Amino acid sequence: MFDSLKSKLRGVRGRFSREIEDSFIEEVAGDKENISQTPEITSKAIFETPSEEISAKIQPSGTTESPDKKGPEEPSEPKKGKVAFSAKIRSLVKDHEVHISEKKIEGPLQDLEIVLLENDVALQTVDAISGRMRNDLTGSTKKIGTSIDTMVMDALRDALLDVLGEGFSLITYIDSHDHPVKILFTGVNGAGKTTTIAKVAAYLKQEGYSVVIGSGDTFRAGANQQMQTHADRVGVKVIRHQEGADPSAVLYDAVEYAKAHDIDVVLADTAGRFHNRANLMNQLAKIRRVFNPDIVAYVDEAVAGNDAVIRAEEFNNAVGTDVVVLTKADMDTRGGAAISIAHTIGRPIMFLGTGQGYTDIVPFEPKAVVSDLLGDE
Ligand SMILES: Nc1nc2c(ncn2[C@@H]2O[C@H](COP(=O)(O)OP(=O)(O)OP(=O)(O)O)[C@@H](O)[C@H]2O)c(=O)[nH]1
Ligand SMILES: [Mg+2]
Numbered sequence: 001m002f003d004s005l006k007s008k009l010r011g012v013r014g015r016f017s018r019e020i021e022d023s024f025i026e027e028v029a030g031d032k033e034n035i036s037q038t039p040e041i042t043s044k045a046i047f048e049t050p051s052e053e054i055s056a057k058i059q060p061s062g063t064t065e066s067p068d069k070k071g072p073e074e075p076s077e078p079k080k081g082k083v084a085f086s087a088k089i090r091s092l093v094k095d096h097e098v099h100i101s102e103k104k105i106e107g108p109l110q111d112l113e114i115v116l117l118e119n120d121v122a123l124q125t126v127d128a129i130s131g132r133m134r135n136d137l138t139g140s141t142k143k144i145g146t147s148i149d150t151m152v153m154d155a156l157r158d159a160l161l162d163v164l165g166e167g168f169s170l171i172t173y174i175d176s177h178d179h180p181v182k183i184l185f186t187g188v189n190g191a192g193k194t195t196t197i198a199k200v201a202a203y204l205k206q207e208g209y210s211v212v213i214g215s216g217d218t219f220r221a222g223a224n225q226q227m228q229t230h231a232d233r234v235g236v237k238v239i240r241h242q243e244g245a246d247p248s249a250v251l252y253d254a255v256e257y258a259k260a261h262d263i264d265v266v267l268a269d270t271a272g273r274f275h276n277r278a279n280l281m282n283q284l285a286k287i288r289r290v291f292n293p294d295i296v297a298y299v300d301e302a303v304a305g306n307d308a309v310i311r312a313e314e315f316n317n318a319v320g321t322d323v324v325v326l327t328k329a330d331m332d333t334r335g336g337a338a339i340s341i342a343h344t345i346g347r348p349i350m351f352l353g354t355g356q357g358y359t360d361i362v363p364f365e366p367k368a369v370v371s372d373l374l375g376d377e
Helices: 003-029 032-037 043-048 051-057 080-095 102-118 123-137 148-164 170-175 193-206 223-234 247-260 278-291 306-319 336-345 366-373
Strands: 181-187 211-214 237-239 265-268 295-301 323-327 349-353 361-363
Touching (some): 003 102, 003 366, 102 123, 123 148, 123 336, 148 336, 148 366, 170 193, 181 278, 181 306, 193 211, 193 223, 193 265, 193 323, 211 247, 223 237, 247 265, 247 278, 295 306, 336 349
Parallel strands (some): 181 265, 211 265, 295 323, 323 349
Antiparallel strands (some): 349 361
């Protein structure tokens, strides 16, 4: 999942770290000439080396002798410049602080923006991530924790978490609302609505909830049978009418069945449709009015990238959306839709579909997704 984005982010992180490392060394050494003469000094080495050794390696400006030549004939009193210089190094090393200028990270920020855009992250989301990185890393003196790479990782993690938002726990929602909880699944043709409903039914059964499915796709030939086959496999009751029947009536019956049988959750399927088909969108608005869902879940394919983000926005404007399900994340190397959609439409992702099996569904937990993207252990 999201392999292309993961590897590109690793590269960009490296560039941020190198630029910041340079800033650190420049600050420690005082001028660039000294750095080029002491290429073995890296921030890592600085952190791990006692400050006396570092001050012995870096020559202050205007000092000509090399530490290697330091012999018994060296004056016992160090020169004034050297004392001041080593004190500065000591304080910097002790507190691990560095001043990072905006100019210094302009290059890596541009790299980051390109990587995100290439991986289908929406422009406004790219701007938000990049802006947060700039704010976090630059400006006043920055305290470095354990390492520069950790500092960059933390900034990237916070920026990604910002755009992913809080996520949405279906279990928490069900536990805190009256039953039956009614969930309407909407979306374009072939996005994975019917399969997702079967997966969610299996997931909820596993979690101890009772479920009924309303087969609200009365439009496509074979849709009823497809839903029935899935439901039989996961052991869940389906309420269905004839092909061509009014989907609102089917879903109304599903709710009546749930009430009569003390069912916890009603999952309502709908026919796939595109937002620009006015008659079908009007039908969806009617379904919404009659079924009166607690949650409208917009389903789209993660692999559709930016298209999924645009469609999600259009569905949200037309009939409303509460949460998003992104299917086929297993086939998505870019991750753009997963990163952008919540930020763009202001609705959380509820699940990721990760395969064609009934257990291939994971609740979307922003922290876990970001850890995976950043390659945490
Ligand atoms: N790899 C993968 N395939 C999936 C996933 N979810 C659904 N699919 C496949 O996508 C195809 C379409 O799934 P459906 O559930 O029929 O999609 P739909 O949105 O109900 O389609 P319509 O009813 O025609 O609008 C099927 O072949 C599914 O097996 C997923 O998470 N990963
Ligand atoms: Mg379907």
